[in-house]
Amino acid sequence: MKLLPERTVERLSKYRRVLQRELDNGTDHIYSHELAKLLHITPVQVRRDIMLIGHTGTLRKGYSIDNLIKLISEIIDCSSSVQNVAIVGIGKLGQALLDYLNDSNTKLNLSAVFDNNPDKIGTSYSGTVCYSIESLKKIVEREGITIGILTVPPEFAKEVSTMMKDAGIVGIINYTPVSLKLDGTFLEEYDVITTLEKVAYFSKPKNAKLL
Template identity: 50%
Template sequence: MNTKLPPRTVERLSKYRRLLDKYKDLEEAHIYSHKLAALLNLTPEQVRRDLMLIGLTGNHRKGYNIKALIGQIGTTIDRQEGHRVALVGIGNLGKAVLGFIRKANTKMDIVAAFDIDRNKVNTQVAGVACYDIGAAAQIISREQIRIAILTVPPEAAVNTATLLLESGIRGILNFTSVHLDVPPGIYLKDYDIITSLEEIGFFIMD
């Protein structure tokens, strides 16, 4: 588990696996770098380099063994015991995230969800126990949760994030479009829909 992999490579490895997961029981046992590249709008060189970086070696004639590839990506980017994740904010976006993860066959397990809505607290949402945000510190600690997905309304973002960090969260996927100030050692990843859209707007030619 080499922490020196470039972030872009880690992202692509995750994508290779997710794509090939669909292929693994069907079709061919092997795949060429150029095929994989075409399926993900990358170059074959990039694919080969990524696989080289995780010490995976292909067959000069048949390409890469799909199961070996999935396995090697797993031993590289997964933690053996998986990751225990909290979903914080069970609105439309939160529910959508639950749906994605449930289908995805990943080592990321959502083991608790938090909200302030009394109608949601103490129920199950898509099979996940939902707690009041006030219980977050206790549950996160008890359940040893290290990653949080933040899908609360923007006005709640900063306070909620502070609470999460105090509770032992080490990584946050922040969908709130609010800037979060996190101390060193915490891995924060922001995603902002508007930014993505505006980028598309700029680059489409008219």
């Protein structure tokens, strides 16, 4: 299958979650306009996304929820090979994200957390043991970790991100305010302050986007 657009992949993740809830409620089919309503987007966008992943619905019946979930899971998690995740830097944000992961029913598996604080190393965080950053490469290789969540203090961001790459991690979410660049890895940056300042800008009456 052709590479999917980023926004489509993001929506697939959300589709799956609400679809799972529908399935748990006993629904077995859903119309594009129903799914759209749950995510506050347009039915066309839903149909297009579903088209892109090669699923096809039944006219007048909608989409089979079960099949859709299976297909999305195949695409995102690639059920054949589980992807393992590590959180690097288990401060407040790291711990918060850890809980988000544990509460979600994502198929991604959190395998380890890392920190350089001796008090933290060896401790268990929501059931996952914390290792020293020194042992990053060893554990990443042993556990087959491919994805890393970077939540260290900014001054360590660059160094640690390089260590993560060298350890074999291929996808990194960078929550530090430091802009990074790592060839050969998929790097997603999320900047808390930037987001807040953007909202501040667009919240001002003169910048409000009218609908």
